[in-house]
Amino acid sequence: MEALADIPKAYTKKDFESDQLVRWCPGCGDYSILSAMTNALPQLGIPRENFVFVSGIGCAARFPYYMNTYGFHTIHGRGPAVATGVKLANPKLSVWEVQGDGDALAIGGNHFIHALRRNIDINILLFNNEIYGLTKGQYSPTSPTGLVTKSTPYGSVERPFHAAELVIGAQGTFFARTIDTNPKLMTEIFVHAAKHVGTSLVEVLQNCVIFNDDAHAEVTAKQNRDDFQLHVKHGQPLLFGKDNKKGIRLNGLKLEAVTIGEHGITENDILVHNAHEEDPTLHLMLARLEPPHFPMALGVIREVRAKTYDEAIAEERKQITENAKYHSVDDLLMSGETWEIK
């Protein structure tokens, strides 16, 4: 094996593209996500060999094959568990885990919430297209009620999950949302997520052109951008709309969309986004905003620092090792009650 390079070389996008033919459907949102990722990684100053992409099953889960890094395409829903093992085995690695909405929130829901609860220092990308693509068009746990699919010919009667609610409910420390039609925002957020220490959850509103086309058009369509996208930035007021004339204010216990200049509202009434606030209440309220009454929040909604699972394990080991009275399995075998037959 070759020695580890001490100084990471300056990578380009090309260094992260694998030689495999990309096999998503033409027009799939995954292409732009892949491109944003290969744009983001060279910015991180991490040696290429230290990147690992892990995935479960689904269209999104093919992602690792297309990255020229270490990659492991595992089984349905279990990506977060595999990624947790990878990170604990070698905490130096930059571990990315790619999931679709079915993989993450249906079959893998348990692993998803527990990765967040433990706050293992990995990055989870949730490609949310509100449909099962690889199995050819069944409703998913994020499909809106009423969605007609192959398995819901009369419309889905179930209520959808909102990823953010699970993230907050599981005490997640990082939640960001982006859209597949905005490569610049995606790249920014991927870099931001990589730098966050703890489980970073990035929800990408992604379009399945075949089975659920325009599912996010209310937010992503050109004509809707101004009124239905709220780009949040830590420390900045929550403004949106043409010329940033609209904003979000807190009215009692609820968020309210207002227009500056109307009913005496000034910019001072607009909430300033604090992504670093430990209390997740406002983050949750922000993350739940959606059309038609509100714009959808995009950007880093929550980013707080808490001890990670890998840090806690390393600290614990250090402490136990310092106080240990035995230092090998041979010591252990001789410990406790032994006797000699002469």
Add this chain to the structure above:
Amino acid sequence: MSDPLVNGKKTTTELEKVVIRFAGDSGDGMQLTGSQFSFTSALWGNDLATFPDFPAEIRAPQGTVEGVSGFQVQIGKIDIYTPGDQADVLVAMNPAALKSNLQFARKGGNVIVDLDAFVDRNIEKAGFVTNPLEDGTLADYNVVEAPISSLTKTALEGLQLDNKSIMRSKNMFALGMMYWLFDRSLKETEKYIDSKFKKTPALAEGNKRALNAGFHYAETIEALPSMYKIPPASIEKGVYRHISGNTATAWGLMAAAERIGKKLFLGSYPITPASDILHELSRHKNLGVITMQAEDEIAAVCSAIGASYAGQLGVTTSSGPGIALKGEAIGLAVMAEIPLVVVDVQRGGPSTGLPTKTEQADINIAVFGRNSESPAVVLAASTPANCFEFAYMAAKIAMEHMTPVILLTDGYLANGSEPWKFPKTADMPPINLAEAKKSNGVYYPYERDAEKLARGWAVPGTPGFEHRIGGLEKQEKTGNVSYDPTNHEKMVRTRAEKVERVANYIPDLEVQGNGDGKLLVVGWGGTFGGLRTAVTELQHANKKVDFVHFNYINPLPKNTKAIFERYSKIVVCELNMGQFASLLRSKFPGMNILSYSKIQGQPFLVTELKEVFIEHLKD
């Protein structure tokens, strides 16, 4: 054994071996009492084997049959391989203990009861209609009615202890009686009590007083007219310790990781009777162990697979129901060809079955229990102590051959314990990793070692070896995704051949016997002790019976067929419906392979095995 207790004279009787069973409420401390007796006997030089028999419920209602916890130990001056069929001495701390354990006492043996516990309420709770001490239930036994509770109370008078603490010391009174009966020193148990109750001197004093009071009571009363002597066994020289199967499994895995300089990563979800491996490994994080109590069985195995992918030794431990959940992930390890150790501590099934009882019915799921052609190496430990060796071998094979290895133990091995002359880790066989290499400057993830067919293990963090693997079918050599029909067939056959070739690296079977026997007894896994004892006793009686015991289930040792061909009759004994027998019949069609099976959640009795073998020898 003769019955000196009934002859009314004070004598000392020397015995080759004796079986003692302690039974009481699960809060009565019977496991502790049994293990103290075992430890003292081991120091005295006896060989021994133990078997705890406890309920699934932590504390079932007091005084009920469901809440009874038992501990059986056989000690001897001869080699002891089992905890014994039937107890020569049964200690029953209450009517429920008597009700559920009398079946394990030998007729003509001794039954010691706490007389104080045989009050109407308890008798009724245990399901007796009349008092068993008076109605003839115990006519075939020598009964010692000892007022254990009240004498313990008297002995502890004056100590600042509440009634509950006093009553908890009565197990020490019973233990004291046993120490007198078997001529044992109280010293080791007193030392143990001092260290256990270091912070509560009153409890230490109370327990020691109860122990001594029991000893002196036994010495005094007329009902115990004799002491038994079990002289030390002629045991191989060396340093010994007690070890249970679960602890040995944990330590064997640690020894393998330490030997190869890797961390041991355990992903595990609590399940009876495997949890003690998780507990044990969780104590040794200073030795490079990482344990993760996962959110479920699937996360447990998947995190272990992730750890192995990242270059450490990934292990998951469970029992039957958990193994069923892990199946898909084990298949991933088969496809991705990465090392993985799966420990299955078998218990009674199906479904939740009998969580605390032993069974050997997971051989089919271990060998076949995954979708499609999904071969894995399967090993089985056969004594509590050799769980160490086979856990080590499981890890060695996994890392050398790049394959999942399933290690089968069972509830009987896991909780049973025996004295163990433990090795130095340097004496364990070396582990030679399947290292990743490049051909002409290129790394191909599925390029294989010509002998073992193992692919190289390239670990994230290593520059120049970046690669992608996964559960989709692989193109040979490159490891790229491939749907090519002939490639698929080739890869299926290669994976099977890789596992078959493990047979080139495992020891041959050894026959116990002259090889001229007419009957070959075959066993595997945790039934070794009973089978070995039964066959040995028959061989001493000049019966033509030989014995082989399997620790390697898949692949089988290479000389299996050659040995089987020498016998006109082969009887496979196992605690299931004949799963291993079926496997052997499919491998060796045309041979006369019979099955003797038992599915009662209990180990084989030596007596029943001897009867079966004698019957087979008749025709």
